[in-house]
Amino acid sequence: MSVQKPSLPKGTRDFGPLQMARRNFILETIKDTFKLFGFQQLETPAMENLSTLTGKYGDEGDQLLFKILNSGNFLKNLEGGDVESGTSMVLPKLSEKGLRYDLTVPFARYVVMNRNDITFPFKRFQIQPVWRADRPQRGRYREFYQCDADVVGTDSLVCELEILLMIKRVFANLGITDYSIKINNRKILTGLSEVIGEKGREGELCVAIDKLDKIGWEKVQEELLQRNFEQTAIEKLEPVIHLKQSNQEKLEFLKDFLSASDIGLKGLQELEEVFDLLQTYGENEEHVDFDVVLARGLSYYTGAIFEVKVNNVSIGSVSGGGRYDDLTGVFGLDGVSGVGFSFGVDRLYDVMDELGIFPEENFDRTKVLITHFDEKGFDYGLKVLNKLRTNGVISELFPEITKIKKQFSYADKKGIPYVIVLGDDEINKGMISLKNLATGQQDSMHLEEAIDKIV
């Protein structure tokens, strides 16, 4: 076999020890919050039947699904002429499984399959990788982790409240201070399209409107015109685009603006209740921003929609979610409303990296390295090692008998703060020498005393 340079598939990454420590810090923070709010963990397979996945994310989403070639002779179902008839005809004959694209759809599948064993409302969280055959960019990967928390089986707006609370808690614990949780309601967008005389076209309206902070109102108007929206409709929309007051003021304005649309008013009412619940809970509206032009792409959202952006960084949204009234419906279980959201760990990582706010000191790392000069010290060191670990001190014995300089250098590079030196002097006296590498201070003492110092 010829030697080949190893490489990774596009858009995937390895995580080294430092990255893992940082990722685990984020992951633990999120997990800890989910648990505190009463969510229980669930895992589903990396692969799902393609029939479970397709048609849930729109045409774009279907394109981005990774398909898994059938096992064995994957060509066996092909017939002459199939190849000429196009990929959409050939694909089902080659592939019946795919990698999951998100965690929400597999969750919906799980709920339907286990409906008799689940007590509703069902609160679950799920932290697993997902895969998208996207073209990679900064903050965009082909394999990345999502951290989902969802509640199904209730349409209580307390769920929406809890999502806001969980986001606030996670960000506070991560040390991210400058961010905003954008919240809107799909019903408001529906109402908007009704009121401006383009009923039923909120999907298109959303796609265009969503680009507002990126490309500006001028360009959005152009796009709407291209999509054959009436000039008068666009003019009617204008005051909404420029809404820049407080959450309450926006609500008041829209109550009037959407007065002709029942569904729009329903959306407003839901949103207002979420704000009320926030007050009642004893939290404020800090970081929570009613954004009338927030329109998330995923086609299954029907009520509240969320998106979280960290300010002054070059990464897109780090979290998103919303309410879906009928996601389980496609799997044959109607009337189960759900709401959930997801943190993107990889993007949170990039954000925190860019802001330089990882708390490195707290990461678990070896506290003390035991060094030695010869076999005698090595054996003595093993006993010391045992004592240290019994006392819960993260410790290592240098595994080879070699020059002390090399052992110290190892401690230095690995960022180990203390070194225990074991030579004849120490062994004879039944003591150890403890050196603090940061200060250079070295003292002879009993092991118990050293343990107290290190911990």
Place this chain on the structure above:
RNA sequence: GUGGUUGUAGCUCAGCUGGUUAGAGCGCUGGUUUGUGGAUCCAGAGGUCGCCGGUUCGAACCCGGUCUUCCACCCCA
């Protein structure tokens, strides 16, 4: 998926209009110091110039393809 961009030592990058043996800094290894790391100084190792093909007397450099990186669009965590 569309358009552009990048690739030279472990890392960050030089390398002139194609010309002999491809360089620097940092890092690494060893020594200066045979019971002590981080600093200084000295020495050393390390590269099929992403990969494949083409043009040429001659290619890191020009051309084509391919992979990869980053960016914009699309969309999204």
